[in-house]
Amino acid sequence: MSLIETELKQGIKSALKQVYDLEVENDFVVIEIPKNPDMGDYSTNVAMRLAKQLHNSPRAIAEGMLEAIKEASPFVESAEVAGAGFINFRIKKSKIADVIHTVLKEGEHFGENESGKGVSILVEYVSANPTGDLHLGHARGAAWGDCITRLLNKSGYNCLREFYVNDAGVQITKLGQSLLARYLQLFGIDAALPEDGYHGQDVADIAKIVKEQEGDKWVNVSADQEEERLQHFRKEGIRLELDKIKRDLDYFRVHFDSWISEQSLYDRGLVEETLKKMEDMGLTYEKDGAVWFKTTEFGRDDKDRVLRKQDGTYTYFAPDIANHMDKIARGYPKMVNLWGADHHGYIARMKTAIHAMGYGWDDLEVDIIQMVRLVEDGKEVKMSKRAGNAITIRELVDEVGADAARYLFVSKAVDTHMDFDIALAKRKSNDNPVYYAQYAHARMCSILRQAPALKEVSEYTRLTSEKEKALLKLIAEFPEMVADAALTRQPNKVCNYIQKLAQHFHSFYNACKVLDDKNPELSNERLALLNATKITLANALDLVGVSAPERM
Helix, strand or coil, X not given: CCHHHHHHHHHHHHHHHHHHCCCCCHHHXXXXXXXXXXXXXXXXXXXXXXXXXXXXXXXXXXXXXXXXXXXXXXXXXXXXXXXXXXXXXXXXXXXXXXXXXXXXXXXXXXXXXXXXXXXXXXXXXXXXXXXXXXXXXXXXXXXXXXXXXXXXXXXXXXXXXXXXXXXXXXXXXXXXXXXXXXXXXXCCCCCCCCCCCCCCHHHHHHHHHHHHHHCCCCCCCCHHHHHHHHXXXXXXXXXXXXXXHHHHHHXXXXXXXXXXXXXXXXXXXXXXXXXXXXXXXXXXXXXXXXXXXXXXXXXXXXXXXXXXXXXXXXXXXXXXXHHXXXXXXXXXXXXXXXXXXXXXXXXXXXXXXXXXXXXXXXXXXXXEECXXXXXXXXXXXXXXXXXXXXXXXXXXXXXHCHHHHHHHHHCCCCCCXXXXXXXXXXXXXXXXXXXXXXXXXXHHHHHHHHCCCCCCCCCCCCCCCHHHHHHHHHHHCHHHHHHHHHHHCCCHHHHHHHHHHHHHHHXXXXXXXXXXXXXXXXXXXXXXXXHHHHHHHHHHHHHCCCCCCCCC
C-alpha cells in the first residue's frame, strides 16, 4: 500500500467516526486501484461492507461520507459514489507524482521501511553437511534465504544470517575415511573407499590438496596413531569442504554473518546442559537405557523421541534443541529455518521442543524448500551426489550466470516443485523474465544518457496520462511491497513486482514521448519519472541479488 492509499484509508476511518460514530480496524478498509481508469484513481467498498451493521443501503452510507472524506483528505480532488455503493476517488495530480521527489531523494535507499523495527530474527539456511559440493536443491534454498534476509534488512529487522555446520556424527566420520582412502591412493596404496562413503571427484580433489600441503606425513603411521590420523582427516575434510562451500556461495552472491558448528555445541557443553535442563523440567524419562523426550504430551508429535541412546551417544535431535536454545540465548527469540522437503516431519517435534522449554509455538517458523528438477532440451538432467555427477551451484552459475539462476529460483513459491529450464535461463529474449527486467533497466539508462540534465521542479503537474499515473502508483507501492514480502517471507512477490514495473515502463514509453524538444517542461518531468522508475527497478533487482546493467 502506498502513502496515498494509507492516507486515504485514514481519511475514510476519520469520516466513519465523524458521520456514523463508528471505529473500524485498519484492515477493514480496503483500498483498490480500479481496473478501468475512468472510474478514478482509487476505490473502496467500505460502505458495502457496513450496510448490514448500519442498517442502510451502501449508496446511502457512501453518500453520507463524501464530504467528510474530502475534509479529512485534502489531496482528494473529487469523490463520487458508483454502482452498488463503491466510492471512487480522484487524487490531485501533484500528489500522485510526489513519489518522484521521494525516489530521487532517497535513491538506493528507496524501499527501506521500519515495519520490522525492534524485531530480532535469525534466519538459518543452506546448512548443508560439509561432505560435498552444493547442488541445485541447496542453490534454491541459498537464493531464497538470501533474498529473505535482504528483505528483512530492508524492512528494519535486526536480522542474522546463519549457516549451521553439521560437523559431528557418522557422516563426518565417513568423510574422514573417504578422504584418507583417497589420500593413500595417491601414494599407490590400495586403500578401499568405505562402501557407504563419498566416492565423488570432489573428495579426490581435496585429497590432492592435503598431499600438496602435508606430503607423505600420514602415509605410514603406527597402530596407536591411526585414530589420530582419522581425526586429522575428519577435520581437514570439514575445513576444506567448508572453504569450497564458502567460495561457491560467494560465487552465487550468498553471504552469512555467522557459521555455527554442531561440534562446538558439544565442546561448549550446551548439549549436556540442555538435556539436564529438560530433565529438571520433567520433560524426559528413561526407558530401555535411553533418555526420551515426552513429545506426545504436547499434542503435535505422534510418538516420543529419543535424545540419548543406550550407548550414551546423542541423537541428532539433542544438539538441534541445544542449537535453538543457543539462538534464543544470543538474543534471537524469533527464528526461521529453511529445510529441505525431507525434513517436513521434523518440524512438529522441533517446534514442540522449543515450546516445551517455555517459548511460543511460533517462535520458530520453518519454510520447506521443495525439490528442483533440472531440464535441458525437454529432458530431465539427473543428479546423484554420491556418484559424483551432481549439478553443482558453481556449474550452474558457469552455465547460465548468477543473475538468471538467482532470479528463476526465487520467482516461484518455494513450497512448490520447480523445473529449472536451462534454455530459458540462457535465452536473450522477453521470454526470459530476468532478461526482460534487465533490458528494461538498460533501456532506461540509454534514454537518460541521451537526455539533457534534469531540472528540479517543485511539483510534477504535467504527468496526467493514464500510463504515467499507473507507473507512478506502482512506484509508490514499492516500500509497502517490500514490507509485505519481508513479513510473509515471499521473495517471489518482488519478482512479480519487477515484471509488472518493467511492463508499466514499456507501456508508458511506447505511449508517451519522453525526449521532446518542442515541449521541454513535459519532457523534463517524464525524464524524472523515468529516472525514478530506473532507481526503483534497480532497488527491486538488488533485493533478489540480481544486477541492474546499464548497457546490454
